[in-house]
Amino acid sequence: MDYTRKVRNKLSITGRQLNFDRVSERNRLNERAIYFRFYTFLLALVQGLVHLYCDYDELALPVGAVNNSAVNSDSQGLQAGFLARVDNLLPMFTWDSQNWVRSIPQNIFLRTLAVSLSTPIVYQTFFRRWVWELALSVASLLWDVPLTPFSFLPPMYPSLIQYSFTAGLQVMFLWQSSNALFTAYVAQQPIKREQPLSSDSKDPTGTLLNGLRSKKETPKTFACWELSLITSNFPDRRKAIFTDIDRLSGPAWTQILSQCLANISSISVRIDSYLNPPAPSPPSSEEKALADRQAAAAVQSLPRISTPIQEGHVFMKPAVPSTKTKKVERGVGNLAKSYGQSTSPGTLKIPYLSPQAKSRLISSSKDLFSPNIRKFFAEQKDNHSPQGLRGTAQEYTMRFLRSKFGTPFRTTFSRRISTVVLGTPYSTLYSTITSIQSLAALAIASLDEDPYGRVSKDVPTLIRTFTRTAQDIEAFTKNLPPHWTDVEFKEDDRHVRDVETVVECLKIGLRDMVNAFGKYTKELGLQHDEMEVVRKVAGIGEEMRTVNGGI
Template sequence: MAALRAPLYKELLTPVLHRRFTGAAAFILIVCYVEAILIGDKTSFLWSWFPLGPAGIRTLLLFISALSVFVLRVAQLHLGTRTSASPAQTFTSYLVRLDTVQTLAWYSLSAWWFSEVYMWSASASANLGWIAEGRAWERRKLNERPIYLRSVFFMLAVLQSAIHLYFDYDKVTLPLTKAKDKSTEVPQKKDHPIMQVRASLPLLVRDIGIRSICMCIFGPLIYALFIRNTAWSCSLYFAELLWDVPASQVSYIPPYHISLIIRSLTSGTLLVALWELSNALFVAFVAQEPLKKELPLTTGSKDPNGSLLNGIKSKRDVTRTFAFWELFYISQRFEDRRKAIFSDIDRPTGSVWNQVMTLCLGNILSISNRIRDYQNPPTASAPPPQKITIETLPPISAPLRKENIFTKPLPPSNRREMIEASVGSIAKSYGQSPQPVQSLKFLEKQRAETEKYLGTTRQKLLTQGQQEAYSKSGLLAQYNDYLMRFLRTPAGYPFRQTFKRRVCTVVLGTPYSDLNPIVNSINTLSILAVASLKEDSYGRVAKDIPLLIRAYVSTISSIEGFVSGLPVHQTDVEFIESDRNIEEIDLIIDSLKSGLKDMLKGFAKYGVELGLGEGEISTARKIAGMGDGE
């Protein structure tokens, strides 16, 4: 019953992630301190940098602006790449989601807070106060310089939100082990997260510079055309609550002084740098290995195997992905934990090996299931026919006559029968009249003459090529030609359903890719199967080897057949045959073939005893790419 007392994997993972967030926040605090020095008043050399003075206060205030980005990243964290058939489909899926509104809200809050700290830190000579005092004989009025600067910060927030959503900043990319690197030897230790951020600094500096310069160039134009009047009205409303200022209209000339433009460039650069460094540090610290003091996260648990099983069974993608990553590291590096997986056989839910194999095979075989569902979509069952009850309408005339209708009718005896007889004779005359038939023949003749006349006119006025162009097939061909031209332009790119996106959507799953759990499941089963030859004292793994080999063979065949046989979509106008080689798909196939090869080398000689026929072994060797001497 030890498995029932095992703590949840989330309880072990959450403190580790919190420590990583704290480590990233500590370095962000250093960035905030540097920016606090840069935006501070330089009248005093000591107080401009001394941590216990105004510089320290500005640092803590700026850290709140950076903390907004951290809150956003934690709230929307996911570990898989977004998968969709086209960028346009991604756009429509995320346009009305809460994540989009939340992203804009947090960046706007961060920009607003940064603007207030910046205004408070600026010297009096910068003239960034709410009210412009003017000369002695002039009335106080609203100062437009800080309004423009705040508008620039808001425009940067909108731009950063769009970039955040377009490039999917919410994704944290975890490293993957390739097939050739999955040996049981301890790999070289990876660089510290700070070294990883340092290596990406040139790219970050380029992006920060491009956004700041673009906003410096286009910001004045956007402000004058779309923002100025609204920003002036809102600022005037709040100013009238605090000061005695006249309700004046905005001036004709915006405050585009060179000093203000330069200040918008420098302050905008500091704000974007704070955002980009916060995102980079967050990713670098979160994407570390699932280890604690160079040991698996579950090592300190009362029931390590039970906690690990809770993790790989989790429905939360983050918890599940980290648990499979740890499972791979256990199978690769830690012999004692591998042996514990083989020897733990007395759990109520089944042996640990059986549960691990079932869950890993579930990730692998889900690929074939998705391919099968894509190629043969399930048809919706027709609803059972409903019994229809027709209610009779009330009678609107007298009941039908029951006497013999072939006998000569009696002459009408009253006024009502006389009216019925006259109406009936008129209806019979119209029903037996040949006029409708003649009218139809006349219309048919007129249509034939009109088509003949139009055909003659077309032949006289249009050439043979023009006639073909204006035919139905010609117009359709012209439409397709214009459509292909549009799709080849940058404006048509969002509507292309490229081969890679379509394959990844099916093989890796939606809405986020399952690449990490799939590859780690493949590598884990391959390593554990080979290690069981020496470490499985109960011999339970050997009986499952045929199942693993057949699963690997069927999955490889499904993926390769799907990739080679999938037709190119008509919107994929730039497709070339080499586009069928997709890095993520090749990684899965290489891992499957490498694992299949390792299992065949270790168990092929026991194939007959295990239940594998010679034909199956031969097919598996061929699919794995093994030569005669292997």
């Protein structure tokens, strides 16, 4: 029997007990195959959790200034761009003892080894009986298998663990490599035959506008990327945007302006909504009526905790108790009244008790209310008060958050500010940056390529929107308090890379537009005070102000 047949026989779901050639023996479940399938399921579960935690499905798109070098000018530009990304991934597929976090082989080896060694313990301790019963119920529907219990000894042979580890390495390498190659393939430039992807359409500009108006984030992001490439590298397509004014939904520039400004202005809208959440709407008349009926029903259903109020003459002397039970009740009541109305325990008037019982009761009451006992009860009262319980819970909560197990439960500053500024559940980082770059590039190019002068009318709106957005982001980043679960917060954590990238792109766009339109600020309707704020936000100094004509 060769090696392949041995592995197949050992890992088949059914088989003979010892010898596969004995026809007289009945089939029974092969627990080694059940264990192997449980191992692959556990390996897939671990890989899925790591994939989500490390965000392996993130598309690393180029962020920054777009120039002519961003487009491949050779006849095989698409293939060259893909191969360049693959070349960047090759170092991750090498064994790097210095940086094992980025080394895919080391991650695969350590992760597979950990699962291979822990699966026998997890399988035997928690899941063996349940998995066996599940496999037996499924196998009985397909084969003639007797309903026998599993053996006392689990099938934890070294050879089986070796087979599992080897197969796990191969599967893990397939998962990691396919994910990396697919990411490199998808994150290519929207370029085809050295032209924008929409150039193959009968209406290239209309196709681009449809992508910008898309409700889904992925096509919208790639449409913004293509627009950024068009404004920087394709003058013919850029001029076509300026001259396309006969569309039913408006000129092409107007639609691009509205879509890109919506991407940028949404940052200020999210910040304002976070700082000033909308007040809850008042309940309707039907909801009020329903709440009143529920409150009335709750009041009527409350149980009675005391005897009914006495009716008749309440100031008359109560009748003398006739039975022994009533006498005891009256004695206990008089005892409580006398203690509450007395100035010291020694003046208690305790009827229906013998002198010895009275003395013992008085001495016990003195011991019960001694200073030490009172101090003890006061401490217990403080500890079990709402404030004390809340303080104890907060102390244990902070200890848990500072530990390694509390890391997933922390709401860090970078996560909060990225959620507000860049949106959720998917980040709008790249669509926002490309919108900023495209509008700034189109505004500057309109000085020479806009035959109708439509873009110059919207330049003040662009400058004001860029300025207000940059101010809102900087103020929000500076004044946002850390979350109470962010126990390791430092002031340096306020510098979030993605958020600072958006602010820097806004400032670069402002500087470029001020440099291009600095001599026409009065004609554009920009006041001197506004330009002072713009210069301060954009970081334009006195030298740049002199070059731009003293604005």
